[in-house]
Amino acid sequence: MANIQDRIDQSEKLSMEIVKESPDDRLMTLSVGPQHPGSGHFRFTIKLDGDYIVFCDPDPGYVHRGEEKMCEYRNFIQNIPHLERPVIHDSNNITYSYSLAVEELVGIQVPRRGQFIRAIASELNRQVYTLYWLAIYGIFLGHSTMFMWPTGDRELFIDLLDALTGARVTHAFNIPGGVRNDVPNGFKDRCLRNIAYFEKRLKEYEDIFYNNPLLRQRTEGVGILTKEDAIKLGVTGSVLRASGIPFDVRKAEPYDVYNEIDFKVQYMKTCDSFARSYVPLLDMKESCHIMRQLLDKMPDSGEVRAKLQPNPKGPPGEAYRRVESGRGALGYYIVSDGTPKAYRVKISVGSFRNILALPHLLIGAKLADMPSIYWGLNYWPVEADR
Amino acid sequence: MSEDSNKNKSGDTNTSQSSISSSSSPSKPAAANSPNTNISSSTPVTKASPSTPPSKTPATTTSVAKKEPEPPLFEKELVSQISSQLGDKVKVSYIRPLRIKIYVDPVNIVEVASFLRDSMAFDHAESVAGTDYPKENQIEVVYHLGSYSRVDLGAHILVLATRTNRDDARLPTLINVYKSVEYHERETFEMLGVYFEGHPRNERFLLPEDWADIPPLRKEFRIKGR
Numbered sequence: 001m002a003n004i005q006d007r008i009d010q011s012e013k014l015s016m017e018i019v020k021e022s023p024d025d026r027l028m029t030l031s032v033g034p035q036h037p038g039s040g041h042f043r044f045t046i047k048l049d050g051d052y053i054v055f056c057d058p059d060p061g062y063v064h065r066g067e068e069k070m071c072e073y074r075n076f077i078q079n080i081p082h083l084e085r086p087v088i089h090d091s092n093n094i095t096y097s098y099s100l101a102v103e104e105l106v107g108i109q110v111p112r113r114g115q116f117i118r119a120i121a122s123e124l125n126r127q128v129y130t131l132y133w134l135a136i137y138g139i140f141l142g143h144s145t146m147f148m149w150p151t152g153d154r155e156l157f158i159d160l161l162d163a164l165t166g167a168r169v170t171h172a173f174n175i176p177g178g179v180r181n182d183v184p185n186g187f188k189d190r191c192l193r194n195i196a197y198f199e200k201r202l203k204e205y206e207d208i209f210y211n212n213p214l215l216r217q218r219t220e221g222v223g224i225l226t227k228e229d230a231i232k233l234g235v236t237g238s239v240l241r242a243s244g245i246p247f248d249v250r251k252a253e254p255y256d257v258y259n260e261i262d263f264k265v266q267y268m269k270t271c272d273s274f275a276r277s278y279v280p281l282l283d284m285k286e287s288c289h290i291m292r293q294l295l296d297k298m299p300d301s302g303e304v305r306a307k308l309q310p311n312p313k314g315p316p317g318e319a320y321r322r323v324e325s326g327r328g329a330l331g332y333y334i335v336s337d338g339t340p341k342a343y344r345v346k347i348s349v350g351s352f353r354n355i356l357a358l359p360h361l362l363i364g365a366k367l368a369d370m371p372s373i374y375w376g377l378n379y380w381p382v383e384a385d386r
Numbered sequence: 387m388s389e390d391s392n393k394n395k396s397g398d399t400n401t402s403q404s405s406i407s408s409s410s411s412p413s414k415p416a417a418a419n420s421p422n423t424n425i426s427s428s429t430p431v432t433k434a435s436p437s438t439p440p441s442k443t444p445a446t447t448t449s450v451a452k453k454e455p456e457p458p459l460f461e462k463e464l465v466s467q468i469s470s471q472l473g474d475k476v477k478v479s480y481i482r483p484l485r486i487k488i489y490v491d492p493v494n495i496v497e498v499a500s501f502l503r504d505s506m507a508f509d510h511a512e513s514v515a516g517t518d519y520p521k522e523n524q525i526e527v528v529y530h531l532g533s534y535s536r537v538d539l540g541a542h543i544l545v546l547a548t549r550t551n552r553d554d555a556r557l558p559t560l561i562n563v564y565k566s567v568e569y570h571e572r573e574t575f576e577m578l579g580v581y582f583e584g585h586p587r588n589e590r591f592l593l594p595e596d597w598a599d600i601p602p603l604r605k606e607f608r609i610k611g612r
Contacts, residue, residue, distance in 0.1 A: 061592035066609075068577075069602055073609060231534045234510030234566025245534050252540035253484065320485060320530055320543055322512075333515050333530065344603075348513030348530065356569055385592055 027054065032370070034062045042381035044358065051366045056359040060352075064385040071345035075311050076102045079342070081172045086349070087383040088169050089132045092118070092125035092161075093325035094347075094383075095174040100255055100321040101332040102176035106314035113302035114178030115256040116294055120191075121164060121173055122323070123291045127157045127198075129326035130280045133378060137277060138209060140371040141218055146209045153201055156194040163187060176312060178305025188295050195288050202285055210278060219274035223361040223373040226271055233357050237328020237350045238283065238378050241267035242275035249324040261293050273369070276376035280326075311340035327351050327378050351384035458483050461542070468506065472498060479547065487528075487545035492557050495548050499529075499563040507536040508544050511560070514570035516578035518605045523552045525578055529560065529567065550580060559585040577603040 026049060033043035041062040047055035067086060071079050083098055084091035096118060103110065110118075131150040138146025158168050163184050165171035173180050209215060225235070230243035240247055246265040250258045266282035268275040316338040322331035328350030335344040354377045361373050461481045468476055468488065475494040479487040490498045502508045508531040517526045529546040533539035550557050559582035560567050574580050575588045579601035582588055590597060600607050 061590075061594070064592040066602065069607075069609060231509050232565045234512065234564070236512075240534070247534055247540060320545065329512065331512055331530065333513060333528070335517055344515070344517040346513060346515035348515075352569065352573075353512070353566065356566060 026050075030367075040379075040381040041385075042379070046362065046367075046370075048367060051368070053362045053365055053367060053370070056362040058355050058358055060355065060381060060384050062385065063382045067386040068345050068347060071342050073341070075340040076106070076176055076342065077308075077312070079345075080175060081170070083347075084170045084172060085382075086347070086386050087129070087325075087327075087380050090125055090129035090326045090380075091170050092121045092173055093129075093323055093330060094349075095172070096122050096325075097321050097323040097330050097332045098334075099174045099176045100323065101319040101334045102312070104319040104321060105317060105334060105336045106176060106312045108177045108306050108308065108312070110178045110256070110306060111303040112257075113182075113299050114304040114306075116298040117164075117179045117183060117304055118174050119256055119258065120183075120291060120294050120298070121161065121171070121179065123287050123294065124157045124161050124164075125171075126326045127284055127287055128154050128161070130284055131157075133326065133375075133380075134205075134277075134280065137375045140375055141215060143209060143212070143215065146205070149201070149205065149208075153198060156198055160187070160191055160194060163190065175305065177308050178303070180305070182304050188298075191291065191295055195291055199285070199288055202281065205281065210281065215277075216274065218369070219277060219372050219376070220270075220272055222273040222369045223276075223365060223376065224271050225276075225357060225361060229360065230271075230357075233360060235328075235354050235357050235377075237325070237354070238279040239276055239354050239357060239376070240328065241265065241283075242279045242376075243271045244269040249322050249329050253322070255321070255323060257294070257297070260297060261290055263290050263293075273372045273376045276378070277372070280378070313338060313340040322348075325350060327380055327383065328354070347386055349383045349386065350378070351380045352386075354379055355384060460538075461486055464506070464542075464544075468502070471501060471505065479545075484541050485543050485545065487547060489547050489549075492548050492550060495546070496558055496560065496563060499546065499560050502531060502544065502546070503563055506544075507533050507539060509533055509535050510566045511564045511570065512543070514567050514574055516574045516580055516603065518552070518578060518603060520552065520605045524549045525552050525555050525580055527557060527574060527578075527580060529564075531564075555580040556583055557581075558583050561585055577601055579604065 027047045030046050030048060031043060032046060034041050042058070042060055043062065044056055044058045046053050065085065067083060070082055074082075079098070080095050083095055087094050099118075102108075131154045135147045135150040135154075138144070138150070161171060162168050164187065165173040165180070225239065225243050227244045230240055230245060235243070236247075244267060246267040248265040249255075250263075251265050263286050266279060266286050268279055268282075314336055316336055318333065318335045320331055320333045322329045324330075329348075330350060331348040333344075333346040333348065334342050337343040357377060358374065358379075361377075362370065365373060458481075461483065465478055465481055465486055465488075469478065475490060475498060477489040479489055488498075510532055512530045512532050515528050515530075517528070519526060526547055526549050531544045531546055533542065548557060555578070557580055559571055561571065561582075561584070568585075569591065571582045571585055572587060572589065572591045575582060575585070576590050576593050576597075593602070
């Protein structure tokens with residue numbers, strides 16, 4: 001007997017933290033991630049009582065790169081390529097608000113055509129990100145078609161961004177003062193063609209995915225985040241809009257040319273996991289309208305960026321600017337001491353704000369609902385870690 | 387925050403800090419933010435403006451047009467609402483379009499934050515950022531507060547700032563007022579070593595589990611090779 005007990009003890013020691021079950025309490029501790037493909041580079045520990053989750057502790061930081069510290073060593077322009085790294089699929093938006101903040105600090109007026117081009121690039125990039133997110137959301141609810149289709153349709157917008165910026169994923173396109181280069185010939189027609197095709201595809205997404213009874217059963221009424229809780233937790237982006245709050249930075253605090261664009265903030269009042277998956281689709285639809293208007297209203301000629309000094313610097317001061325990214329409000333708080341380098345840069349990202357809702361939603365939910373709740377939060381681990 | 391690592395770093399620190407200070411000798415960033423000066427943001431702007439405009443092309447840059455000291459009416463009204471209620475407890479640092487920054491003492495911060503939440507409808511925190519000012523031996527912590535419940539405040543950010551001593555950095559937590567600061571404060575603790583009294587978990591969050599150095603966003607922490 002003693003022999004067997006020894007072996008059990010030994011195996012318990014060996015099992016480390018992956019799955020631990022102690023005889024005293026009936027709870028099982030389960031570590032999700034960081035290697036699990038479903039969690040991304042993110043780990044959270046949950047405790048299970050039977051099928052129900054009774055404890056959840058997020059543990060981000062596996063891809064922490066010290067972006068904020070690095071910003072203090074480089075000048076404002078040099079920061080752009082590495083600031084894209086936290087979310088390469090949405091690289092135009094994460095540099096957009098950085099550019100806005102630096103422009104406010106340095107005092108740069110962006111030419112009108114440049115404002116339109118970067119708004120278009122940011123809309124295109126938001127589609128790319130949202131499609132990528134939708135693909136992963138689909139595959140983790142066991143819907144492999146929904147993985148293939150958005151991944152393929154992403155190419156529509158990646159091609160356009162490739163033509164516009166010269167790079168497929170990390171563009172380094174926005175700079176303080178405008179954008180790096182002008183649009184290529186025939187860009188507008190290409191855009192309109194791809195958008196028209198994409199809108200047809202969105203209908204097919206609804207048919208095959210959102211109207212799928214299996215998806216509905218797995219998401220409807222799951223993970224309710226009430227309006228009050230959403231405000232209290234300070235979530236943002238599609239998570240917030242799925243809880244019945246029509247807040248979008250493009251509408252609330254229009255930057256650049258967004259105050260000339262006519263669009264509606266898409267939101268739902270059901271507050272469940274289905275709403276959190278459906279609001280991004282509505283956003284993509286609305287984004288198509290926005291892009292059409294941007295392309296129409298863009299001036300035919302003009303400068304695309306302001307002339308800058310080699311090392312732009314402004315008076316000492318601070319700025320906080322934000323844009324609406326694929327994951328919600330994305331803000332930069334930059335303190336300048338009057339040198340060409342930032343004294344302090346704080347990146348406030350939607351992902352980091354949204355994980356606060358994870359324990360809130362998971363505790364009390366079933367383990368089987370975990371994928372839809374977790375991915376519904378529109379969480380991008382790399383961005384949250386910065 | 388071990389002393390050993392402090393000592394090890396000190397050689398680096400001196401050289402690097404002198405390089406920073408030499409480039410930024412004329413004016414200090416923190417001077418603009420110091421809590422003792424009322425509406426101080428306008429002073430550095432006007433001071434620096436003579437040096438900046440001639441060096442840039444006038445057609446493309448409007449250097450100070452945005453930060454003209456005349457604040458918009460709506461923001462002014464918000465500030466007067468705050469200061470009529472709280473009096474000396476808040477010091478207004480700047481009022482700009484859509485942005486208001488106020489300073490409070492650490493002892494009053496919970497009371498001020500509660501007032502902002504309950505009476506002004508600033509219902510969530512977007513970000514909490516700490517900034518290290520070694521020359522003044524202080525750390526500044528700013529809360530960017532926003533509002534979802536009042537539509538007309540959607541574009542506004544109220545910057546609630548406070549300062550603490552750098553050697554014994556302690557602040558009362560705002561977690562009981564704003565639940566949304568929970569992870570942000572935890573991040574500020576590990577990155578700047580500001581202990582939030584009353585916060586349930588002043589613990590490592592993003593850094594590696596075996597992190598044994600000083601908080602990395604303090605200025606004496608240098609990236610290797612830089």
